[in-house]
Amino acid sequence: MPHDRLAVVAHVSDLHPTGVARPAPWDLLGKRALGWANLAFLRRRRHPFALLERTMADLRAEPPDHLLVGGDVANLGLPAEFAASRAVLGGSGLPPERISAVPGNHDRYTADAERNHLFETYFGVFAQSVAPFGDGSFPFLQPRDGFSVLGLCSGWPASPIQARGTIGQRQLARLRDLLAHPLARPPLLVVLHHPPLPYENTLEQWLNGLHDWRELLELLSGTGATILHGHRHLSLHALVETARGPLRVIGVPSTSDRGGRNERSGGYHRYRFGPDGFAGGERRIWNDAKGAFDTRDLPAPVHVPWKEVRR
Ligand SMILES: [Fe+2]
Ligand SMILES: [Fe+2]
Numbered sequence: 001m002p003h004d005r006l007a008v009v010a011h012v013s014d015l016h017p018t019g020v021a022r023p024a025p026w027d028l029l030g031k032r033a034l035g036w037a038n039l040a041f042l043r044r045r046r047h048p049f050a051l052l053e054r055t056m057a058d059l060r061a062e063p064p065d066h067l068l069v070g071g072d073v074a075n076l077g078l079p080a081e082f083a084a085s086r087a088v089l090g091g092s093g094l095p096p097e098r099i100s101a102v103p104g105n106h107d108r109y110t111a112d113a114e115r116n117h118l119f120e121t122y123f124g125v126f127a128q129s130v131a132p133f134g135d136g137s138f139p140f141l142q143p144r145d146g147f148s149v150l151g152l153c154s155g156w157p158a159s160p161i162q163a164r165g166t167i168g169q170r171q172l173a174r175l176r177d178l179l180a181h182p183l184a185r186p187p188l189l190v191v192l193h194h195p196p197l198p199y200e201n202t203l204e205q206w207l208n209g210l211h212d213w214r215e216l217l218e219l220l221s222g223t224g225a226t227i228l229h230g231h232r233h234l235s236l237h238a239l240v241e242t243a244r245g246p247l248r249v250i251g252v253p254s255t256s257d258r259g260g261r262n263e264r265s266g267g268y269h270r271y272r273f274g275p276d277g278f279a280g281g282e283r284r285i286w287n288d289a290k291g292a293f294d295t296r297d298l299p300a301p302v303h304v305p306w307k308e309v310r311r
Contacts, residue, residue: 006272006279007065007066007144007145007273008064008065008066008271008272009065009066009067009270009272009273010059010066010067010068010268010269010270010271011067011070011252011269011270011271012055012068012070013069013070013071013072013104013193013229013230013231013252013253013255013268014070014072014231014233014254014255014256014257015069015072015073015085015088015254015256016043016074016106016254016257017047017049017052017073017074017081017084017085018047018049018075018256019044019049020049020080020081020084021075021076021078021081021084022080043075046258046260047254047256047257047258048256048258049256051255051256051257051258051286052085052255052256053088053091054293055268055284056088056089056091057091058284058293059092059093059094060092063092063093063094064094065098065144065146066094066098066099066100066149067089067094067099067100068100068101068149068189068191068228069089069100069101069102069123069126070102070104070191070193070231071102071103071104071106071107071154071155071193071230071231072104072105072106072107073086073101073103073107073119073122074106074107074109074113074118075106075109076106076109076110077107077108077109077110077113077118078113079118079122082107082118082119082121082122082123083122085123086123096125096126098144099126100126100127100140100142100149100191101123101127102127102138102151102153102192102193103119103123103153103155104154104165104193104194104231105154105155105156105158105164105165105193105231106155107119107123107155108153108156108157109157110157111157113157114156119155120137127140128140128142129141129142130143130183131177131178137151137153138151138152138153138171139152139153139171139174141178141181141184143183143184143185146187146273146274146275147185147187147189148183148184148186148188148189149189150175150179150188150189150190150225151191151192152167152171152192153167153192154166154192154193154194154210155193155194162206162207162208163207163231164194164207164208164209164210164211165193165194165209165211165231166210166212167192167210167212167215168212172212172215172216172219175219176219179219179220179223186224186277187224187225187273187274187275187277187278188223188224188225188226189226189273190220190227191228191229192210192216192228192229193229193230193231194208194209194210194231195209195210195213195231195236195249195251196210196213196216196217196227196249197213197238197240197249197304197309208232214309217240217242217309218309220247221242221243221244221245221247221306222242222244224245224246224247224277225247225248226247226248226249226250226271226273226277227247227248227250228250228251228252229249229250229252230251230252230254231251233254233257233265234251234253234262234265235251235252235253235267235283235298235299236249236250236251237249237250237251237298237299237300237301237302238301238303238304239301239303239304240304240306240309241304241305241306242306243306248277248278248301250271250298252268253265253266253267255267255268258286258288259286264299266285266286267283267284267285267293267296268283268284269281269282269283269284269298270282281298282295282297282298283295283296283297284296
């Protein structure tokens with residue numbers, strides 16, 4: 001940073017680029033057939049690609065110090081989708097060392113997308129670590145001027161009806177090591193795709209939630225980390241009151257979402273971080289009538305008592 005000012009960090013997620021892939025019939029076997037129907041009939045109208053380009057132009061006009069990409073850069077886990085999202089990020093004008101990215105469930109959509117390391121091929125440059133483990137990119141540690149980014153992978157090829165996530169024991173153990181690394185200087189920004197807090201009901205949690213959210217929060221309690229996620233396609237804001245201090249959890253909408261009935265379902269976020277951590281933020285929402293972005297407040301934080309987390 002910017003020692004005389006706050007670091008500005010932008011947060012985009014769930015790019016879901018539409019109109020960029022022409023899958024061959026053999027690409028649409030199994031899980032992708034269902035996903036393709038959803039894409040063709042619903043997502044395409046809801047997620048115009050132009051919104052991604054406008055967002056990048058907005059970032060270019062007022063460049064943040066850093067950009068976090070929270071996953072779901074694809075829909076069906078096809079190479080053309082990764083390539084399109086990678087290209088659109090170039091429009092931010094930011095060099096790779098000022099961008100961090102983690103994969104979502106749509107980036108690990110099928111076993112072959114995972115096996116072929118498609119996310120790593122296109123986005124690996126944004127997932128570099130100063131303390132690599134040698135057999136995979138996650139978790140990563142990226143110390144930057146005035147803050148550190150820790151990135152986790154929660155995406156995996158779940159069944160066709162599920163979009164749930166998991167971090168897994170190996171990543172959690174490695175995250176514990178990274179938290180003790182001398183270059184993990186606070187404030188800590190922990191980025192992952194799935195929300196580290198449960199959905200409102202058990203079925204939704206089973207379908208879409210993060211399997212090991214409690215373990216993650218327990219590991220991070222006392223670090224003062226800000227946890228930044230996507231996946232729910234909503235602006236969300238919570239303060240988990242742990243016995244060792246609060247953990248802030250912020251969810252960002254889908255960057256390509258033109259917005260629906262819920263007024264928190266569109267736009268991207270900008271945050272400010274100082275030596276004491278999170279120092280505020282706002283949402284940027286595309287206004288079609290004006291042909292420009294509006295600035296709105298983040299939702300007020302919902303306080304979550306630690307005893308609810310420890311259930
Ligand atoms: Fe998504
Ligand atoms: Fe997702």
